Amino acid sequence: MLRLEQIVKKYPTGDHALRGVDLEVPEHQVMALIGPSGAGKSTLIRCINRLVEPTSGRIWLKDLEMVSLNARELRRARRRIGMIFQEYALVERLTVMENVLSGRLGYVGFWQSWFRRFPQTDIDHAFMLLDRVGLAEFADKRADALSGGQRQRVGIARALIQQPDLLLVDEPTASLDPKTSRQIMRLITELARERNLAVIINIHDVPLAQMFAQRIVGLRQGTLVYDGTPEGLTADRLTDIYGEENWEGQFKAEEDLSTEEQAQIADARRFDPVV
Amino acid sequence: MPVSLEQDRRVWQRYDRATVLKRWAWWIVATIVVLGCWQIISGATRWEFVADAPQQLAQLVVRAFPPRWDYMSELWKPLWDTVNIATLGTLVGLIIAFPVAFLAARNTTPHPVIRIIALLIIVVSRSVNSLIWALMLVALIGPGLLAGIIAIGLRSIGFLGKLFYEAIEETSIEPIEAIASTGASRFQVLTYAYLPQVLPAFTGVTVFRWDINIRESTVLGLVGAGGLGIALNSSINSLQWDRAGMIFVVIFVMVLISEWISARVRKAII
Numbered sequence: 121m122l123r124l125e126q127i128v129k130k131y132p133t134g135d136h137a138l139r140g141v142d143l144e145v146p147e148h149q150v151m152a153l154i155g156p157s158g159a160g161k162s163t164l165i166r167c168i169n170r171l172v173e174p175t176s177g178r179i180w181l182k183d184l185e186m187v188s189l190n191a192r193e194l195r196r197a198r199r200r201i202g203m204i205f206q207e208y209a210l211v212e213r214l215t216v217m218e219n220v221l222s223g224r225l226g227y228v229g230f231w232q233s234w235f236r237r238f239p240q241t242d243i244d245h246a247f248m249l250l251d252r253v254g255l256a257e258f259a260d261k262r263a264d265a266l267s268g269g270q271r272q273r274v275g276i277a278r279a280l281i282q283q284p285d286l287l288l289v290d291e292p293t294a295s296l297d298p299k300t301s302r303q304i305m306r307l308i309t310e311l312a313r314e315r316n317l318a319v320i321i322n323i324h325d326v327p328l329a330q331m332f333a334q335r336i337v338g339l340r341q342g343t344l345v346y347d348g349t350p351e352g353l354t355a356d357r358l359t360d361i362y363g364e365e366n367w368e369g370q371f372k373a374e375e376d377l378s379t380e381e382q383a384q385i386a387d388a389r390r391f392d393p394v395v
Numbered sequence: 396m397p398v399s400l401e402q403d404r405r406v407w408q409r410y411d412r413a414t415v416l417k418r419w420a421w422w423i424v425a426t427i428v429v430l431g432c433w434q435i436i437s438g439a440t441r442w443e444f445v446a447d448a449p450q451q452l453a454q455l456v457v458r459a460f461p462p463r464w465d466y467m468s469e470l471w472k473p474l475w476d477t478v479n480i481a482t483l484g485t486l487v488g489l490i491i492a493f494p495v496a497f498l499a500a501r502n503t504t505p506h507p508v509i510r511i512i513a514l515l516i517i518v519v520s521r522s523v524n525s526l527i528w529a530l531m532l533v534a535l536i537g538p539g540l541l542a543g544i545i546a547i548g549l550r551s552i553g554f555l556g557k558l559f560y561e562a563i564e565e566t567s568i569e570p571i572e573a574i575a576s577t578g579a580s581r582f583q584v585l586t587y588a589y590l591p592q593v594l595p596a597f598t599g600v601t602v603f604r605w606d607i608n609i610r611e612s613t614v615l616g617l618v619g620a621g622g623l624g625i626a627l628n629s630s631i632n633s634l635q636w637d638r639a640g641m642i643f644v645v646i647f648v649m650v651l652i653s654e655w656i657s658a659r660v661r662k663a664i665i
Contacts, residue, residue, distance in 0.1 A: 169576050199578035209569035213591040222587050226578025233583050275573075282577055 121147040121318045122286055127177035129163050137163040139342040150309050150319045152333035154326060156362050160342040161322040165288045169201045199226035202279030206291035208271040212264035219263050219274050220246045223281035249277040269300035289321040305332045459640030466641045476540055477622035481608035484547025489601055492552045496559030503563055520553030525611050529620040538619035546620055547608050554604050562596035599661045606657040613646050
């Protein structure tokens with residue numbers, strides 16, 4: 121589905137953000153990318169849709185090589201990749217509906233988008249997604265009138281209305297409280313399963329990553345240092361990724377959960393689609 | 396070196412000794428320069444003229460007061476012209492400044508060379524006062540409203556363009572990345588991600604400039620570019636101070652109204 125070959129990113133400032141990353145993500149997989157700040161997580165997922173231009177390397181989205189595309193081809197390819205951001209990245213002065221429909225910009229012409237004449241099928245889809253994320257009655261509200269969790273739900277709807285093959289998620293919960301964080305992660309992973317998407321989630325919160333991802337990849341100073349199951353992420357492995365620290369207590373989180381929550385986690389990790 | 400070691404204790408001061416001395420030296424130099432300038436200005440002034448300024452002013456007010464209220468019937472037309480010069484001039488400036496600003500902003504310019512050209516347009520427009528623009532235009536296309544409108548327009552390009560492109564450069568990158576990552580075209584990114592972010596600033600700046608232009612267009616008539624200035628010029632030249640007084644009253648009221656309108660509009664868009 122997605123294959124990265126020797127991705128290198130060197131910023132003009134001299135920062136060596138990625139030092140030859142090889143990574144393959146199969147279809148329907150939810151993969152969490154963890155690592156310390158500055159490890160290159162954000163750079164890596166931005167290289168995939170070329171919001172950041174990789175210095176060298178190749179990126180294959182199914183049979184399409186991303187790095188060699190010209191501007192026009194890149195725009196077409198970007199339609200297949202949805203993205204969700206840490207600070208929601210909504211256009212604050214537009215309404216919720218306009219924000220969601222902006223996910224279809226790659227499919228409509230300029231004047232169509234200028235006059236907001238989106239096809240009715242897109243509008244139907246938008247309402248369906250807003251229902252799904254629980255914001256149906258907010259369609260006409262301006263985005264800056266929403267709370268953090270609500271904004272992130274709009275961000276999710278905007279990414280999904282693209283009908284992407286791949287979802288890139290950059291720190292979706294870093295600005296949210298613990299409860300909302302779990303709800304948002306649950307929503308993203310559920311929707312991804314319903315729609316058979318491959319997902320890459322950048323995330324700081326290791327327990328949350330273990331809870332919702334099927335696979336964890338650890339990045340340190342631009343190099344992959346861990347690639348395995350959530351259960352395999354022991355204190356030693358965390359030290360490999362983040363450096364020396366007393367990791368006791370890090371793993372408590374899951375043991376402390378109620379049985380109901382543990383059941384939900386088990387459910388979230390199951391591969392079969394849930395309707 | 397604001398942190399220094401004195402007997403094993405770390406001492407912090409805002410400036411070290413050398414900087415303190417340098418700052419004192421600059422203050423002394425600046426004071427000497429100001430006093431020197433004052434000396435020169437004072438030497439070149441004929442103080443007996445300054446001394447009778449209050450009497451001159453009093454005479455001026457006496458001559459202009461009471462204003463000739465019935466002169467108003469002849470002022471409606473130039474007043475209308477003045478408002479038109481300001482409004483249409485602002486519109487001309489807006490239409491040109493809008494694209495120029497996007498070409499001049501670092502984050503939206505298509506090419507660095509185009510950016511330099513756009514910045515050049517803005518600088519040229521800004522460095523010439525509208526009265527000078529009007530002077531040149533009256534010579535080029537003859538006296539009248541059109542010269543005034545273009546003069547105001549030319550001056551507004553720089554003002555609007557500069558404040559517009561600063562607003563564009565201050566937009567936050569996240570929504571722009573988000574819209575670009577959906578596969579939107581360049582112009583769709585402009586209209587969906589940039590425009591909503593800059594629209595309040597653009598509106599506020601434009602109304603502010605219109606407000607300035609109302610005031611500027613009253614003087615343009617002095618060089619023949621239409622509006623109240625022509626009436627003012629002829630009244631003063633023929634020493635009809637009561638008429639000039641009437642014109643001052645009209646200008647004062649008009650400026651008051653334009654300021655009120657611009658304050659209301661700016662309040663409404665925040």
